[in-house]
Amino acid sequence: MKAAVYYENGPPDVLKYEDVPDPQCHPKGIVIRVEAVAIEGGDTLNRFGGPLMTHPHVVGYQAAGEVIEVGSEVTNHKVGDKVCTTGGWGSHAELRAVSAKTAWKVPNGLSTKEAAVIPVTFGTADDCLFEFGRLKAGEVALIQAGASGVGVAAIQLAAKAGASMVIATASSDERLEKLKALGMTHGINYKTHDVVEEVMRITNKKGADVVVDSVGGATLQGSILSLAYRGRVSSVGQAGRDRQKMDLSTLMGGNRTISGVFLGAEINTDRVQKSITSLIDRVAKGELKVLxxxxxxxxxxxxxxxxxxxxxxxxxxxxIP
Ligand SMILES: NC(=O)c1ccc[n+]([C@@H]2O[C@H](COP(=O)([O-])OP(=O)(O)OC[C@H]3O[C@@H](n4cnc5c(N)ncnc54)[C@H](OP(=O)(O)O)[C@@H]3O)[C@@H](O)[C@H]2O)c1
Structure with a gap:
C-alpha cells in the first residue's frame, strides 16, 4: 500500500509518500480501506518529536473507511461495514489495521469524512467538559484554542449543555469569527488581549467554572488564573510546545482543581465506548457539527x-488516499 511515512522526527517535510507492506489483521482486529484521515493535533506533535513505533513510521490516530478484513475473534464488525477508527498510529495510509474495539459503525447519512473526525476529537472534548470538568448548565466554560479540533467540539458541547457563557480564545479575530455559529458567546484574541483580564471582565470578575486547555505552558497558567471559585481546569494537551511550568499554589486560595485528561487511557472502557457512540449519533442527527x-x-x-x-x-x- 501507499502511505505517508517518516524515518526521523522533524518539520512537515520529513513526511514522504512511499510503498510500505500492507498491515496485518490481528485476531481481535480489523483492516479498513481508508477513505478519510483526520489529522489530529497529536499527529503533528508525534511527527515533530514522538517515538517512531514502526519503521518507517506511519503516524496518525484517526481514519474512517470500509472494513476489508475481520479478525477470527471479532463478532461486532463485518466486511463491507463503514467504520471510523482510532489507534496509536497508522492512519496516514491506504490501509489501516486497528483493534475492533476502537472502530465504530458509521450510521446512515453520515459521511466517512465527517466520521473520521469524531472519536478522539469529540470524545476528548466531552471528557474534558463533563467527566473531569463536571460542567453544569448555567456555568461558564472557557475553551482555550477554540479553533482547534478539540476546541470546535468543546464549544458546541458546552453550548448544548446549557453553559451560561462559552468563551473561546484564538490567535486572530478571523478565527474567532468562525466560532460564533458553533455557540461561542465571547471570543478573546490572545494576540491583542490579555486572556485572564478579558475573562474576568466578561464574567464580571467571577471567572470560568470549567476551562478546557489543550495548549499548556504559559496558556495553562492563564487558565488557572481565569478560574472562578471552585473552578476546574482540564489539561489535555501541549499544542503550544511550551514547557513553562505552572505555579500550583495559584489553585489553593480559590479551592480550584486541575485534572490531566487522556482519552486513550479509558478508550476501551464501556463508559467511553458509549460516549463515542452517542457523539457519533449526535453528529449524524445534525445536533453537533464536524468542521x-x-x-x-x-x-x-x-x-x-x-x-x-x-x-x-x-x-x-x-x-484523502
Ligand atoms: N489527552 C488527550 O486525550 C488528547 C486528545 C486529543 C488531543 N490532545 C492534544 O490536544 C492538543 C490539541 O489537539 P487538536 O487536535 O485540537 O489540535 P489542532 O486541531 O491541531 O489545533 C491546535 C491549535 O492550538 C493552537 N496553538 C497554540 N499554540 C500553538 C503552537 N505553538 N503551535 C501550533 N498550534 C498552537 C492553534 O490555534 P490558535 O492559532 O488559534 O492559537 C491551533 O489551532 C494537542 O496537544 C493534542 O495532542 C490530547
Whole structure:
C-alpha cells in the first residue's frame, strides 16, 4: 500500500509518500480501506518529536473507511461495514489495521469524512467538559484554542449543555469569527488581549467554572488564573510546545482543581465506548457539527501538516488516499 511515512522526527517535510507492506489483521482486529484521515493535533506533535513505533513510521490516530478484513475473534464488525477508527498510529495510509474495539459503525447519512473526525476529537472534548470538568448548565466554560479540533467540539458541547457563557480564545479575530455559529458567546484574541483580564471582565470578575486547555505552558497558567471559585481546569494537551511550568499554589486560595485528561487511557472502557457512540449519533442527527477546513490528497501529507502548522485551519484538515 501507499502511505505517508517518516524515518526521523522533524518539520512537515520529513513526511514522504512511499510503498510500505500492507498491515496485518490481528485476531481481535480489523483492516479498513481508508477513505478519510483526520489529522489530529497529536499527529503533528508525534511527527515533530514522538517515538517512531514502526519503521518507517506511519503516524496518525484517526481514519474512517470500509472494513476489508475481520479478525477470527471479532463478532461486532463485518466486511463491507463503514467504520471510523482510532489507534496509536497508522492512519496516514491506504490501509489501516486497528483493534475492533476502537472502530465504530458509521450510521446512515453520515459521511466517512465527517466520521473520521469524531472519536478522539469529540470524545476528548466531552471528557474534558463533563467527566473531569463536571460542567453544569448555567456555568461558564472557557475553551482555550477554540479553533482547534478539540476546541470546535468543546464549544458546541458546552453550548448544548446549557453553559451560561462559552468563551473561546484564538490567535486572530478571523478565527474567532468562525466560532460564533458553533455557540461561542465571547471570543478573546490572545494576540491583542490579555486572556485572564478579558475573562474576568466578561464574567464580571467571577471567572470560568470549567476551562478546557489543550495548549499548556504559559496558556495553562492563564487558565488557572481565569478560574472562578471552585473552578476546574482540564489539561489535555501541549499544542503550544511550551514547557513553562505552572505555579500550583495559584489553585489553593480559590479551592480550584486541575485534572490531566487522556482519552486513550479509558478508550476501551464501556463508559467511553458509549460516549463515542452517542457523539457519533449526535453528529449524524445534525445536533453537533464536524468542521472540515480543507482536504489534501494523502500524497500531499507534508503540505497538509505544514498548512495546519501555519495556524490557518479552523477545525480539521483531512487526507484523502
Ligand atoms: N489527552 C488527550 O486525550 C488528547 C486528545 C486529543 C488531543 N490532545 C492534544 O490536544 C492538543 C490539541 O489537539 P487538536 O487536535 O485540537 O489540535 P489542532 O486541531 O491541531 O489545533 C491546535 C491549535 O492550538 C493552537 N496553538 C497554540 N499554540 C500553538 C503552537 N505553538 N503551535 C501550533 N498550534 C498552537 C492553534 O490555534 P490558535 O492559532 O488559534 O492559537 C491551533 O489551532 C494537542 O496537544 C493534542 O495532542 C490530547
Amino acid at each position: 472540515i477546513d480543507r482536504e489534501f490528497p494523502l500524497s500531499e501529507a507534508a503540505a497538509a501538516h505544514a498548512y495546519i502548522e501555519s495556524r490557518a485551519a479552523v477545525g480539521r484538515v483531512l487526507l
